Amino acid sequence: MNKLILSAAALALMAGAATADTIRMGTEGAYPPYNFIDDDGEVAGFEREVGDKLCEIAELECEWVTNEWDTIIPNLVSGNYDTIIAGMSITAERDEVIDFTQDYYPPTASAYAALSADVDLEGGVIAGQTSTIQAGYVAETGATLVEYATLDDTIAAVQNGEVDAVFADKDALVPFVEENGFMFVGDDIPLGGGIGVGVRESDTELKAKLNAAIDAMKADGSLNELLIKYFGEETTTY
Structure with missing residues (x-):
């Protein structure tokens, strides 16, 4: 009986260690x-x-x-x-x-992407994902920031004409520029560490x-x- 109790205790200890890791x-x-x-x-x-x-x-x-x-x-x-x-x-x-x-x-660049090269980045309406450093950046410019829950939502907003451009991590925007008719507009902006x-x-x-x-x-x-x-x-x- 003692051996069974000790074995059970050992197994419990091992399970606890696994859970901790x-x-x-x-x-x-x-x-x-x-x-x-x-x-x-x-x-x-x-x-x-x-x-x-x-x-x-x-x-x-x-x-x-x-x-x-x-x-x-x-x-x-x-x-x-x-x-x-x-x-x-x-x-x-x-x-x-x-x-x-x-x-x-x-650390890499953030960028604006749009469907037209002549969008107004300073006074226009720009999409950003909620609680990102990109949204924070846009909020400090002269543009009107509209926040969305996901990156896909920001892309859809540009496609639907709700906003003029999206501002996000440049690497995340590359597929949309290469495959969905978007283009990078303006200068790259270095943000974050x-x-x-x-x-x-x-x-x-x-x-x-x-x-x-x-x-x-x-x-x-x-x-x-x-x-x-x-x-x-x-x-x-x-």
Whole structure:
């Protein structure tokens, strides 16, 4: 009987350890090619591959969770998942609420895209995704900002004539420029300090493990391979 009790206790301890190493990776699932839902209903894209590799290197069990962008930070803080890996730029304002790893995507440009080259970027109506640094930027210009829940919604707004242009991460806009008749308008705008994994401020051990894994991916070239795979040969790499 004692042996059975000890065995049960040992199994319970092992299960607890496994649970402690299960990390819920929070993403939007609506921002291709960073993250999206594939035909099988699974999270896919650049950040799925990066996240899975980080967990492999850090010897963590990972589960993927999707959440709407505009509540993605509050739901991290409240414990609905353990990380944000969703194309989130590192900014001082966000860093006051959560913590970030080092960047796994270098600082890159944001851009305007429209269906015509003669749109008024300074006095026109510009679409931006809610709670993004791009929406914040437009709000400080002379243009009228209209916010939408997803990138796809901003694109649809331009196509429907609701707005004159969209302002977003340039890499996210490339497919629409190449395939949907959009064009880049005006100058590229550098914003943010690169893209990092968001974690709760109390999760210092998790942050350290992920930072070490990002270091490893930068050192062995695997992070650059994924950047080129999803964003092309011209993208900024490490």
